[in-house]
Amino acid sequence: MTPEAQARQVIDERLRAAGWQVQDYAQLNLSAAPGVAVREYPTDTGPADYVLFVNREAVGVIEAKRDEAGEQLVVTESQTERYAHSRLKWRANSLPLPFLFEATGQLTRFTDGRDPAPRSREVFSFFRPETLGAWAAQPATLRRRLRDAMPPLASRNLRDCQTAAVTGLEQSLAANRPRALIHMATGAGKTFTAITAVYRLLKFAGARRILFLVDTRNLGKQAHQEFMAYTPPDDGRTFTELYNVQRVGSAGVDRHAQVCISTIQRMYAALSGEALDESAEDIPAADVARAVKPGRVVGYAAELPIETFDFVVIDECHRSIYNLWKQVLDYFDAFLIGLSATPDKRTYGFFSENVVAEYSYEDSVADGVNVGYDVWEIVTDITRQGAELKAREWVDHRDRQTRKKRWAETEDDTAYTGKDLDRSVVNPSQIRHVLQAMKTAVETKLFPGRREMPKTLIFAKTDSHADDIVQAVREIYGQGNAFCRKVTYSEKQADAVLTAFRNDYAPRIAVTVDMIATGTDVKPLEVLLFMRDVRSRGYYEQMKGRGVRSLDANGLRKVSASADGAKTRFILIDAVGVEKSLKTESRSLEQKPGVPLKDLLHAVALNQRDDDTLLTLANRLVRLDKQLEGKARARIEKASGGIPVRELGKALLHALDPDAIAQAALATARAQGISRSEDTLLPDEIRATREARVAAACAPFDAPELREQIEHARREREQLIDHVNLDTVAFSGFGAQAEDEARRTVQAFADFAKAHKDELAALSFFYQQPYQRRALTVEAIQELAEAIARPPLMLTTDRLWAAYARVQAAQVKGTGLQRQLTDLVALLRFALGLDAELKPFADTVNQRFADWIWRHNGRRATAFTPEQTEWLRLMKEHIASSCSIARDDFDYAELAARGGLQKAWGLFGEELDGLMAGMNEELVA
Template identity: 75%
Template sequence: MTPEIKARERIDQKLQQAGWIIQDMAALNLGAGVGVIVREYPTDTGPADYVMFVNRQAVGVIEAKRDSAAENITAVEQQTERYASATLKWRTEQTPLRFLFEATGQIIRFTDNADPAPRSREIFHFFPPQTLAEWLAQPNTLRRRLAEAMPALPERNLRDCQISAVTGLEQSLALNKPRALIHMATGAGKTFTAITSVYRLLKFGGAKRILFLVDTRNLGKQAHQEFMAYTPPDDGRKFTELYNVQRLASPHIDPHAQVCISTIQRMYSILSGEQIDDSAEDISLNEIEQTTKQAKHVRYNPAVAVDTFDLIIIDECHRSIYNLWKQVLDYFDAFLIGLTATPDNRTFGFFNENIVAEYTYEQSVADGVNVGYDVFEIETTITQQGSELKAKEWVDHRDRATRKKRWAETEADTIYTGKELDRSVVNPSQIRQVIQAMKNAVETQIFPARKETPKTLIFAKTDSHADDIINMVREVYGQGNAFCKKVTYRAEEDADSILSSFRNDYYPRIAVTVDMIATGTDVKPLEVLLFMRDVRSKGYYEQMKGRGVRSLDGESLKRVSNSAEGAKTRFVLIDAVGVEKSLKTESRPLEKKPGVALKDLLQGVALGHRDDDTVLSLANRLVRLAKQLDDKAQARIEKASGGIPIAELGKSLIVALNPDAIVQTALNTAHAQGITRSEETLLPEEIEAARATRVAAACAPFDKPELREVIDTARRERDQLIDHINLDQVTFAGFSQQAETQAHSVIQTFTEYLKQHKDEIAALSFFYQQPYQRRQLTYDMIEELHEHLAKPPLMLTTERLWSAYARVQAAQVKGADRKRQLTDLVSLVRFALGLEGAQGELKPFADEVDKRFQAWIFRHNAQRGSAFTPEQTDWLRLMKDHIASSCSISRDDFDYAELADKGGLQKAWGVFGQELDGLMDELNVELVA
C-alpha cells in the first residue's frame, strides 16, 4: 500500500471508532445514521477527501495527508479552507462548511470557523457526530461565549489576589489561549478561586463539563467539600444545588455531571481500561519515582469522547503531569488551567509561560493572608555523621513489614550514615534526642508562654519511622495515646477522623505523617513543623512547608490552643535533618537577621542600610507586629507615620524589592529621560538606581525618630526574640553573638542609671544607705523605680534585665525560666551594685526571702529556747510570703489576700500577742536586708 492509502485506512478507523459511518459516493446514503462521511465528494474545485454530514446536512471537511506530511500539516489549512468554501455538488446552501480537519494517520488538527479569529488546534481523536450536532444547535461557540459573554466579576468577599486570578484567567480564555497558569501562594485560597471561576464558566460561559484534577483522594474529598460549601455571589443556593458535582470513584463518568473531581491516576485508569487500586490514589505523585518505562498507553475510549471536558483545572500541577500522566491531559480537547504555589521552569514551559496571575508567598505574608516562619535547627552527632555497629553485637532485628523483633548478633561491622537512619538502621537514641530537643526548644524558647504543646506536625520517612516517632513522643512528653497520632493512609484509625480532630479539637497535639498532610491539606492551627526526613523536590518541600503558613484569628486559635494569645503570627520550622540547607527553596524566610533587634533594624534603615536582608527582615517584623498589636498601639504608630498603618509600612518594603517592579521603574526612568530601553538592554546601574529609588521611598517614613521609637516601644510590649541553636544531645542552647552584645549593653545601661539617679529615687537611696536604714524599703518605692526604668527610652523591664544577665552571666543567674515578679527588681539592684559579693548569685527575690526565713526562724527558735508553735509557724510563713511579693509587712497588710482569709490582724494578735509588731519589724529587716 502507498503511504496515502495507509494513512486513509488509519483515518477511516478513527472515524469509525468515533461513531461515523463512512461511504463512497457510489454508495451514498445520508439516512444511514446521524453522522455520515462521504469520501471523494465532488466540488467545483475538485473532489474533497472527506465531507462530513450530520443529520443529512454537510457540516465539515477533512483533508487527508500521508504521515510523512505531518510536520507540515498546518500548511494544508489553506487547502481545507478552499474545499470548505467550494460549491458542493447537489448542495443548495452556499455558506462555507463550519468544521475543518486536517489529518494524517497520526495527527488530527481541527478548526471551528464559528470561533472568533478561528485557530486550528491539535486534537487526540475525531469528535463523535453527536458533538458536532450539539455545537451546531448552540447560538455561539464556547470560545465566542468566553470572549463576549462573561460579565464583570463581583468583587465582594474576594481577596485582591483572587480577583486578579479570576479576571486574568477569563482574559486568557477570551484570547483562546489553550493553557494558563495561576501561581498563588499556599493559603491564599486557590480552591475557592478555582470554584469561583468554575461557577462563572458554567453559568456565563456555557461550559458543558469541567474536570478538577487533584493529587490524592484525600484532596479530592477536601475539594468536594469546598464545592458543597461554596455560595455564589449572585445566588443564595449552594454550588451543588445548582450544578451536579461528581467525585469519581468508579470507571464511569456521570453524563449529567457538570463538574468531575478526580485524581489523575483515576482518570488514567478510565481512559486506559487499566484497573486501579484505591490505595494508588492515596499517595501523592510527588512521592512516586517516575521511571523511563512507560505503562500501558492511553488509547481512544469510545465511552469517553475527547470533548467530554471543556476545561481541566489541575490543582497543584506537580511534576507528574509532565511524564506518563500527561497522556490524560493530551486526550481531552480542553483548556488546561494550572493552580500551584510552587512553580518551576517545567511548569512555566508546560503552560506556555502564560501566567495569568502571580501571588507569591512573600506578598501573602505582607497582606496578612499567610504568616512568616522562622527556622530552628536541631543537630545530633548521629544525624550528621552516622555511626557504626560492630560485629557480634547483640541487638534487635526487626522485620520492616510486620515489625516482629528477634534478638540476635550482628553478622558483620555495619557502618551507617545519617541518610540510612530509619531505613536500614533505627537508632532510638537519635529519635529521642531530636524529640527531647524539640520539646525543650518549644517550651523554653519558641513558645515559652504556652501551657499546652502547640499543634505540631512531624514529617517522617516511612510508616515504620512514623510509628517509632509516635512511641518516642508519647514517652518523652509523658502523655497517652490521644496526645500523638499518626495521620497516614495506613493508620489503623480512620485517617480523615484523626485529621479532623487534629484540625478542630484539643487532641491530638502532635501528628506524625509521611505524605498525607504534605500537600494541600489545611490545618490552620499548626504552629510547629518538625522535619525528620529530607526532601529532594523543591516544589514538594515548599508544599510541605505550606502546611504551616495558614493564618488564623485569635479566637479560632484559642479554641484548640487554650493559652494562645492573639492571632497566629508565625510558624516555626524545626529542621532536624538539614532539609532547609540541602535545598535552594523557592520561598525563603523573610526573616534574614533573627539575631538583630528591631530597634537596630529601624536605626540601620534610617542610617542608610538598605540591603535586601535588612529591608526584608524589617518588613517581616512589621507585618508580624501588625497582627499582635491592639488598636491603640496601631493608632499610635499610624499617627507617628503620618497616616500609614504598620502593616502597610511592612508591605511597602516587600513591594519595593519586587524585581519586576524594579525593572519597570528603570524602564520608566529611561523613557522619561528620552532613552530607548528594553528589559534586555537595561544597564546594571540603571536597575540598581531604580531599586535604590523604590527602597528609599519605602524607607522614608523611618527617618522620623518618633516613628522608630513608638514602633520599638510597641514591639517590646509584645515580641519575643527567637535564637537558633545547634543541638547534639543538647550540649549547647544559646543566643547568638549579636544577642549577647545587646545583653551587655542592657546591663551597662542599667548600672549607669543606678549610679546617676541614686539621690533622686527613694528605692535607690535605700540601697545606697547604711544597713540599719533598709527597713524603709516599701513596695511603692520598688514600683516607682520600675516605672522609671521601664518607660522609654530605657525600656528596662524586670524581664528584660533578668534575661540579659542570664545571657551574660548564666552560671550566676537562677530562675531565668520563671515568671518575673516586681520584687525581683530588688534582687537585680542588689546584684548590679555588688551587694551579693563577687561570687554572689542573682536569684528571684522570693527564693532569697525563703532562704533568709529558714535561717532566721532556726536562729530565733534557738534564742527563745523554745520553738514557735505550728500555728505560729504557719502565720510566720504567710507573713514571709507577703514580704516576698511586697518587700515589707505592716498591720495594714493583714486586710489583704491570704492574711485576711486566715482571720486578719485580730487573729494574728491572738496568736502572737504583743510580740507581733516586733516580729514584723524583725522580718522586714532580716528578710529584705
C-alpha cells in the same frame, strides 16, 4: 497498500469509533445513521476526501494525508478551507462548512470556522456527530462567548490576588490560549479562585462540563467540600444548589454533572483500560506513576469522548502533568488551567509560559494572607557524623515491614552516616535527642507562654520511621496515645485522625510521611519538624506550605487555648539539614532573629538598608500588625501620617522586589531617552532605582514618634523568654550549621591569594602596593574572578561574601545587596588585612570620593561648580563598577549619553587628565 490508503484506513477506524458511519459516495445513504462521513464527495473544486453530515446536513470536511505528511498538516489548512467554501454537489445551502479537519493516520487537527480568528488545534481524535450537531445549532462558539460574553468580575469576597487571577485567566481564555497557569502561594485560596472561575465559565460562557483534576482522593474530598461551601456573589444559593457536582467513582462520569472531580489516576484507568487499584488514589500521582507498568497508552474511549469536558482545572499541577499522566491531558479537547504554589521549569514549559497570575509567598505574608516562618536548627552528633557498630555486638534486627525483631550478633563492623539513619540503621537515641531538643526549645524559647504543645507536624522518612517517632514522642512528653498519632496512607483511620488534628485539642502532634505533606489545610499548625531530607524544591515548598496558613485569635484558641493572639508565624525545625540541602524558592523573612525591633528601626533611620535588615523589619511589622489592638494600631497610623503598620511592612517588601526594581529602572531610562531592555540595564541603574524605592519606603521611619509608637506597641505584647542550655545536642538554635564550611572557604581564598600573588594582576596589585596603584583594571579583576571560579575553589563573589558574613558577621556590611564584579577588590583588601571591615566596593569608593572632593575644593581657588560636581560623580560611579577611568571610557553608557569626552573636556579642560589620575589612585587603592 499505499501510504495514503493506510492513512485512510486508520481515519475510517477513528471515525467509526467516534460514532460516524463511513460511506463511499457511490453508496451514499444519509438516513443510515445520524452521522455519516462520505468519502470522495464531489465539489465544484474537486472531490473532498471526506464530507461530514449530521442529520442529513453537511457540517464539515476532512482532508486526509499520508502519515509522513504530519508535519505538513498546517500547510494543508488552505486546501481544507477551499473545500469548505466550495459548492457541494446537490447541496442547496452555499454557506461554508464550519468544521474543518486535517488528518493522517497518526495526527488530527481541527478548526472551527465560526471562532473569532479561527485557529487550528491538534485533537486526539474526531468529535462525535451529536457534538458537531449541537455546536452547529449554537448561535456562538465557546471561544466567541469567552471573548464577548463574560461580564466584569464582582470582586466581593475575593482577595486582590484572587481577583487578579480570575481576571488574568479570563483574558487568556478570551485570547484563545489553550493552557494557562495560576501561580498562587499556598494558603492564598487557589481552590476558591478556581471555583469562582468555574462558576463564571458555567454561567456566562455556557460551558457544558468542567473537570476538576486532583492527584489524591483526599484532595478531591477537600475540593468537593469547597464547592459545597461556595456561594457566588450574585446568587444566594450555594454552588451545589445551582450546579451538579460529582466526585467521579467506579460508575464513571455522570452525564448530568456540570463539574466532575476526579483523580488523574482514575481518568487514566478509564482511558487506558488499566485496572484501577483503589488505593492508588490515596497516593500522589507522581509516586503512583513509578509503580505502573510502562507502555500502557491512552486510547479512544467511547464512553468518554474527547469533547467530554470544555475545561480541565488541574490542582497541584506541578506534580501531575508529566510522563504517564500527561496522556490524560492530551486526550481531552479542553482548555487546561493549572493551579500551583510551586511551579518549576517543567510546569512553566507545559503551560507555554502563560502565567496568568503570580502571587508569591512573600506577597502573601505582606498581605496577611499567610504567616512568615523562622528556622530553628537541631543537630546531634550522630546526625552529623554517623556512628559505627562493631562486629559481634548483640543488637535487635528488625524486619522493615512486619517490625518483627530478633536478637542477634552483628556479623561485621557497620559504619553508618546520618543519611543511613532510619533506613538501614535505626538509632533510638538520635530520635529521642532530636525530640527532646524540640520539646525544650518549644517550651523555653519558641513558645514559652504556652500551656499546651502547639500543633506540630513531623515529617518522617518511612512508615516504619514514623512508628518509631510516635512511640518516642509519647514517652518524652509523658502522654497517652491520643497526644501523638500517625497520619500516613497505611493508617486506616487517617482521615478521622486528620480531621481531629485540624479541629480538636488532640492529637497535638501528627507524624506523616507523604499523606499531608502537600495540599492539606491545617491552619492551627505552628511547628513543622523535618526528620527527613527532601531533594525536590517544589515538594519541599509544598511541605513548608502546611504551616503558612494564617488564623485569627479565636480560631487558634479553639485548639490551643493558651495562645495569646492570632497566629503570626510558624517555626520550621530542621533536624536533618533540609534547609541547606537545596535552594528554596521562598525564604524566611526573619534574617536577623537576634536583633531587637528597636535596633532595626534605628538602623533603618541611620541608612543601614541592606536586604537582610529591611526584610527582617518588614516581617516584624507584618507580625506586629496581627497582634495589635485598635488603640495601638491607631496611634501608629497617626504617627506614620495615615499609613497602617502592615502597609509600612509591605512597602519595604515591595521596594526590594527585583522585578519591580527592573521595571522601574527601565521606565527611568526610557524617560531619559535611553534605550534599554532588562538584559542591558546597568548595575548602576538598578542600584539607583533600588535606592530610590528603598528611600521612599523607609522615609516614615525617620520620624522618632513613629519609631517610639512601634516600640511601645511591641513592648505591650512582649513575652519573657527563658534561655536553657541543652547539653545533649550538638547545636540547637537560629543560624547556620555551615560555619565550618564558611571558615574553610575563607581560608582557601586566603591561601589562594598567597600562592598566586605573582601570577594574577589583581593580586599583584595589592601585594606590591603602593608601587603599582595605577595597574588595577577591570580586566585584572575579571581574570581573578575566572581563576577562583575554577576548581578547586569554584567560588563566586556572592558565595565568598556570604562565607565572610557567616564567619565575621560584625565586620561585614551589605550582605543582602547584589554583588558586583568589583566587590572582589573589597574581598581582597579584607582578606589581606588592608581594611578592618568588609563592605561593598562601591561604598568604599563613595566614602573616598567624598573625602577626595572635599580636599580638592579646599585647594582650588573656586570650588567645583554643581555641573562639574555632577560629572565627577558620574566618573566616580564608573570607577565603582570598573576600577578605573580613562578617556576611552567616556564612550560608554551614561557618560556618553551626557556628552562624552567633549563635554567633560569643556568643563575641566586640561585639568581633566589629572583629575582622572587622582581619582584612579585615591578611590581604588
